[in-house]
Amino acid sequence: MQRRQLLRLGGLGVVAAAGIGFWRLPRADAPAGLHIEDAQRLLAELAGKPLASRRGWSPAEVFNHCAQSVEYSIGGYPELKPAWFRASLGPLAFGVFAARGAMRHRLDEAIPAADTLREPASQAQALQRLRRAFARFADHRGELQPHFAYGLLSHADYAQAHVLHLYDHLSLIRVLDQPA
Incomplete structure (x- = not known):
């Protein structure tokens, strides 16, 4: 009986944490629509513009990181x-992000065991890599x-x-000819 109560309390804790996480996410409008085509248009608009990061990774590193994920x-x-995480907490987190239409995560955390974010080094090449990755996806x-x-x-959920x-990563990147 005690084990069953502990499991119920643990489950309630996860649900409560997800609810709190849902409401703590930003309410700001996305910079474009939430479809791959919208993201591709936004990336096309950034091509050739001087960009800077407010903090953390450079724009090239951000584009390489996002390309890696795709x-x-x-x-x-x-x-x-671990499998238990991918079957429980991971999908729960994605469900919160999807329902909210916004993601919040550590913006300086690399994908586990991923290659370094230095290649390609130029902003233009890294942006092109990301655009190709989105097109391939x-x-x-x-x-x-x-x-x-x-x-x-699913393909739609992954998109x-x-x-x-x-x-989420673009929230820290700005076009240099605009005020900070």
């Missing part, structure tokens, strides 16, 4: 969180690999995850 969804992530009709934290996602991920 590429890994097709080819496989180098390291996955949009055209991909095969099986997708499990997300390192969220587990198995939303990639767009929300990008927008």
Whole structure:
């Protein structure tokens, strides 16, 4: 009986944490629509513009990081969180992000075991890499690999995850000819 009560309390704690997380996410409008095509248009608008990061990674590192995530969804992530996490907390977190239409995560945390974010080094090349990755993902009709934290996602859910991920990172990037 005590074990059953402990499991119920633990489950209630997870639900409460998810609810709190949901309401703590920003209410700000996304910089564009929540579809791959919207993100691709936004990235096209950034091409050729001088960009700077408010803090953390450079724009090139951000674009490489987001490209890695998209590429890994097709080819496989180098390291996955434990199966129990990908079957419970990961999908719960994604569900909160998807319902809210916004993601909030540590913006300086690399994908586990991912390559460094230095290649390509130029902002223009890194942005082009990300645009190619989104185009490849949009055209991909095969099986997708499990997300390192969220587990198995449909193509539509993965697309939303990639767009929300990008927008969260873009919150720290600004065009230099605009006021900070």
